[in-house]
Amino acid sequence: MGVESIDIRKNNRRKERTVKSTKAPNIVYILADDMGYGDMGGNNPDSKIPTPNLDRLAAQG
Numbered sequence: 284m285g286v287e288s289i290d291i292r293k294n295n296r297r298k299e300r301t302v303k304s305t306k307a308p309n310i311v312y313i314l315a316d317d318m319g320y321g322d323m324g325g326n327n328p329d330s331k332i333p334t335p336n337l338d339r340l341a342a343q344g
Contacts, residue, residue: 311340 321327323334325341 313337 322330322332323341324330324332324338325334
């Protein structure tokens, strides 16, 4: 009985470490109405529409 309880505690610690070390992915979802692929400066350098924040996001990956 004593050996089993020690083993259970070790397994619980391993599970806690695994949970703490995992990180959720960073997901950014942008919904833009009436925006074409070439409207953003990151996709079209000749674009007449200024989109500095979206261009910066695109450049950073």
